Amino acid sequence: xxxxxxxxxxxxxxxLRALTDVSLGIAAGEVVMLAGPNGSGKSTLLRVLLGLVRxxxxxxxxxxxxxxxxxxxxxxxGYLPEAVAFSENLSGHQVVTFFASARGLRSSxxxxxxxxxxxxxxxxxxxxxxxRGMRQxxxxxxxxxxxxxxxxxxxxxxxxxQEGIGVLWSLLREWREAGRMVLVATHDLGxxxxxxxxxxxxxxxxxxxxxxxxxxxxxxxLPARLTITLRAGHDRIQLLIDELARAGxxxxxxxxxxxxxxxxxxxxxxxxxxxxxDAGEVVRHLRVVEPGLERVYxxxxxxxx
Amino acid sequence: xxQVARALIWHEFRERLRDRWVLVIGALFALLASGVSxxxxxxxxxxxxxxxxxxxxxxxxxxxxxxxxGHDAIVGERERNTLGLLLSLPIRRAExxxxxxxxxxxxxxxxxxxxxxxxxxxxxxPHRPVLANLIGPTLLLGGAFLSVGLMLSTAVVRQxxxxxxxxxxxxxxxxxxxxxxxxxxxxTDGGVSEGLITSLVVFNPAGLFRLEMLAxxxxxxxxxxxxxxxxxxxxxxxxxxxxxxxxxxxALSALLLARGEAVR
Numbered sequence: 001x002x003x004x005x006x007x008x009x010x011x012x013x014x015x016l017r018a019l020t021d022v023s024l025g026i027a028a029g030e031v032v033m034l035a036g037p038n039g040s041g042k043s044t045l046l047r048v049l050l051g052l053v054r055x056x057x058x059x060x061x062x063x064x065x066x067x068x069x070x071x072x073x074x075x076x077x078g079y080l081p082e083a084v085a086f087s088e089n090l091s092g093h094q095v096v097t098f099f100a101s102a103r104g105l106r107s108s109x110x111x112x113x114x115x116x117x118x119x120x121x122x123x124x125x126x127x128x129x130x131x132r133g134m135r136q137x138x139x140x141x142x143x144x145x146x147x148x149x150x151x152x153x154x155x156x157x158x159x160x161x162q163e164g165i166g167v168l169w170s171l172l173r174e175w176r177e178a179g180r181m182v183l184v185a186t187h188d189l190g191x192x193x194x195x196x197x198x199x200x201x202x203x204x205x206x207x208x209x210x211x212x213x214x215x216x217x218x219x220x221x222l223p224a225r226l227t228i229t230l231r232a233g234h235d236r237i238q239l240l241i242d243e244l245a246r247a248g249x250x251x252x253x254x255x256x257x258x259x260x261x262x263x264x265x266x267x268x269x270x271x272x273x274x275x276x277x278d279a280g281e282v283v284r285h286l287r288v289v290e291p292g293l294e295r296v297y298x299x300x301x302x303x304x305x
Numbered sequence: 306x307x308q309v310a311r312a313l314i315w316h317e318f319r320e321r322l323r324d325r326w327v328l329v330i331g332a333l334f335a336l337l338a339s340g341v342s343x344x345x346x347x348x349x350x351x352x353x354x355x356x357x358x359x360x361x362x363x364x365x366x367x368x369x370x371x372x373x374x375g376h377d378a379i380v381g382e383r384e385r386n387t388l389g390l391l392l393s394l395p396i397r398r399a400e401x402x403x404x405x406x407x408x409x410x411x412x413x414x415x416x417x418x419x420x421x422x423x424x425x426x427x428x429x430x431p432h433r434p435v436l437a438n439l440i441g442p443t444l445l446l447g448g449a450f451l452s453v454g455l456m457l458s459t460a461v462v463r464q465x466x467x468x469x470x471x472x473x474x475x476x477x478x479x480x481x482x483x484x485x486x487x488x489x490x491x492x493t494d495g496g497v498s499e500g501l502i503t504s505l506v507v508f509n510p511a512g513l514f515r516l517e518m519l520a521x522x523x524x525x526x527x528x529x530x531x532x533x534x535x536x537x538x539x540x541x542x543x544x545x546x547x548x549x550x551x552x553x554x555x556a557l558s559a560l561l562l563a564r565g566e567a568v569r
Contacts, residue, residue, distance in 0.1 A: 047389065050389060050392070050393040051392070051393065052389050052392055052393065071395035071396070071397075072395070074393055074394065074395045075395045077393060079389070079390055079393045081386045081387065081389050081390050082386060083386055084385070084386045084387060084390065085385040085386060085387070086385065086387060087320050087381075087385070087387075089320050089323035089324060090319075090320055090323070094319070098312060098313075098316040099390075099394070101308075101312040101315075102308065102309040102312035102313065102316075102394050102396075103308075103309075103394070103395075104308050139390075142390070
């Protein structure tokens with residue numbers, strides 16, 4: 001699978017329009033994030049791809065040809081549902097064994113994927129004794145067992161500890177490098193923003209944005225936050241504040257103890273930095289924080305509403 | 306049946322045999338059935354005593370085991386968020402239902418046959434062939450209630466609702482149905498024909514099981530020997546009713562799952 005396109009997808013549940021004319025694509029080697037508030041249609045879109053929900057309108061196109069969600073297509077997918085909780089009577093090994101045997105995989109693959117997600121030590125233990133993070137890792141093991149061409153992850157970071165997050169990052173990297181596709185629905189934008197190639201923002205069932213995180217950030221033109229640590233008691237502090245105000249800061253410049261905090265528009269950033277440089281020894285340290293994807297997301301939702 | 310369905314059958318079988326409720330009810334059934342056999346043996350009673358006692362025991366326990374086995378088949382997956390995962394495998398929805406039925410039927414056969422075999426082995430040797438007659442109808446009885454449990458499991462959205470309905474259905478079919486018929490006869494002062502009453506008994510799998518065992522223990526003229534004018538429904542009528550009880554709820558369950566949005 002080199003290219004998957006979703007074209008003008010619409011889904012209704014009775015009177016509720018869950019998705020309206022949503023079109024987006026994923027290319028081989030891409031990790032695409034679906035973001036949006038609760039009820040925006042992220043999970044519905046995933047479920048259409050999985051054949052769990054039927055669309056009222058629209059189509060899937062794989063490598064230029066219309067594709068129905070039949071068993072052949074489903075055999076190419078891997079899926080991690082949100083907050084998955086497997087049968088508590090079985091061990092982790094037995095859970096993965098079922099999904100592996102259902103897909104006709106060799107039994108040694110079970111041990112491989114359990115090791116891949118760091119669950120070898122707990123493989124023989126019943127799932128009832130697993131923590132939430134371990135269950136999530138088990139779900140990841142199930143989802144990757146068949147090495148799917150398209151990996152669909154619904155809130156994959158839920159419950160994962162730092163080590164688990166590391167496992168997830170390495171899986172995303174592996175899928176990207178192997179030229180496979182990943183579609184991730186998540187609210188965890190802060191964690192995901194440096195791991196995805198594109199973000200698709202859904203709101204009330206419609207696609208509001210579809211671009212790389214960097215371009216979305218550029219488009220949003222949100223101010224960067226500057227924190228300037230000063231040499232306390234220096235006589236040029238007020239002069240610096242005046243210079244910064246002239247260079248184009250937004251709103252108030254907050255002065256607390258020995259630090260200044262201010263917001264600067266992207267196109268004024270160079271001017272503000274020059275002012276800091278010219279201020280000389282009064283500036284001890286300077287920190288620029290670009291707006292995160294979470295702020296971009298909030299901004300876009302606010303703008304659209 | 307495809308690879309996924311075969312894997313699902315085996316998975317369901319193994320998983321259900323670990324269910325504590327199935328184990329507890331199955332073990333209790335085995336204990337009581339063995340007790341009945343031992344009692345019949347020590348009192349030097351005839352199969353005419355042991356057989357009907359086991360029939361009563363079976364008609365109480367087997368529907369409960371079967372309903373418990375079936376009630377969470379689909380709704381349990383839905384609540385654990387694994388129904389979508391299961392349906393995302395290359396398998397048709399109807400196959401999921403049928404595979405779950407077969408896998409759980411296997412577990413039910415193990416859970417009930419263990420008790421029955423223990424009872425047969427512990428019975429006096431001359432009684433054993435008579436008691437062996439219980440096995441087939443017992444499995445049909447279990448199959449019918451398992452099928453009903455599976456249908457419940459597809460129709461409801463919460464497992465606790467399915468569990469409550471299991472209790473209600475068990476009481477309805479095992480106790481209240483016959484009481485209702487008795488009440489009907491009393492209220493109408495015999496105005497309802499014996500033929501209609503017999504037909505109504507047949508439409509309850511627990512009643513059908515009792516009639517089945519009556520035919521096997523006492524012969525096809527058992528009802529006339531008890532003073533009733535209506536003959537026992539022939540096998541040609543009983544067999545299709547069993548077939549409907551075992552298959553129709555499974556078919557309905559498959560239809561419900563195929564038509565509904567599985568996970569919204």
